[in-house]
Amino acid sequence: MRSRDGRELRSFSFEEEAPGQEVRAVERRVLLETLASRLPSNSISYLSRLRGLKKQGDGGTLLELDDGSKILAEIVIGCDGIRSPIAKWMGFSETKYVGHCAFRGLGHYPEGQPFKSKVNYIYGRGQRVGFVPVSPTNVYWFICFNSPSPGPRITDPSILKKEALNLIKGWPSELTDIIQNTPDDIIIKTPLVDRWLWPGFSPPASKGNVVVIGDAWHPMTPNLGQGACCALEDSVVLAGKLAGALSSGNEQMVERALREFGEERWGRVFPLTVRANFVGSLLQWKNPVVCGLRDNVMIPKLVRLGPFLEHTNFECELMESVVSS
Incomplete structure (x- = not known):
């Protein structure tokens, strides 16, 4: 610093101040290509922007794309970023x-x-x-x-x-x-x-067989480096919830799994969103007196690496291990 x-x-030295912690910087392109490589061929249709979605009488959801094509989906997982039309359809407010x-x-x-x-x-x-x-x-x-x-x-x-x-x-x-x-x-x-997910005021993460995850649900500032990490956590938890529900073949079990996902993840993502906002506000100080205090007292004498990185430890019961994100 x-x-x-x-x-x-x-x-800071990670070995001395935060044993067991590490930072790995990965190019977004490399991450996306690695994840995509694990899917069957032709699983991804690129540049297919969503125009709208409509609930169907049989419980499915009809997706209409900008190119005119339509997809009837049993489950819709909206992971389409901060300008998500799915989040808008579900009643979420615009990002701030x-x-x-x-x-x-x-x-x-x-x-x-x-x-x-x-x-x-x-x-x-x-x-x-x-x-x-x-x-x-x-x-x-x-x-x-x-x-x-x-x-x-x-x-x-x-x-x-x-x-x-x-x-x-x-x-x-x-x-x-x-x-x-x-x-x-x-x-x-x-x-x-x-976007802060206020309890009792913000819509739930799911509506029927439609759910939002990642930035579509909980966009946060990058001050903690947890935006993409939380999206990956979402995917692991959601996959675990859906695995059992899908094997049952019961539509109500699927909807229940999506609700449980939102209820479980809210307690993780809401505090991180608030903390990221707060940390960003502190780091963007402009007052010369406050900046002098930051540079001469807070950073040299008060900041500790270990406590600052505690938020990266995410315990996923489905994997029976601790995942550092």
Whole structure:
């Protein structure tokens, strides 16, 4: 952890401060390709956007896609992201902008990236930057910055790179190097959003034979690194709930399994969503006095790695083990 002038604030060793913990950074493309490779061929139809869905009298759900095709499904699992039309159909509110935006990219070094296997954070006033190697040739990076509004959507990749570089003028030169080594077309800028699942006010995760998981259900800011991890947890728990219900051949058992999934997972995802929002608010401080307190007292003397990572330990009874996400 460093300040924007390059001064080291704190350095952690997992072996010393959090025995048994680790961080593994994986490219999203590699993760998705790995998961998809385990499915039968032709299981996935790409670029098939959902236009709408309708309940059928026989208990099924009819999905209508933008290309005009239709699918009659016995079970619908909505894992279609923060703008999920399935979540909207189920009555969930729109996601809420939290006051920060983020640039993200993947620096590419064909001859080998020069960085050690460390997670690097650099803090400024109302801005923070992070980068971590994800392979021998690629380095993931992000810039999170305060903004009163998301601003206009920019599609020109060269403009996005220019904006990202302007944000880190005067910061350590290695940041500029990583961004300069990032192909323009893989730099993205997104507003950070979340949705809090208030008990008694938010809809349940399922309606009949339709259920939402991952960002479609519980979008959270990336400040804890748990968005995709929670989606994977969802899939493991949901698969376990459905396995027994499907083998029974009873439609009511399936609907019950979906309800139980939502009830069980709510206690996990709601606190993480709130905590991620709170941590992000603290890390995006702009007041110079508060930032000075953070850089000279909180990070060097008070922050402990072990307690900070406790949220990554997820006990899945179905697997009879502890999964660190």
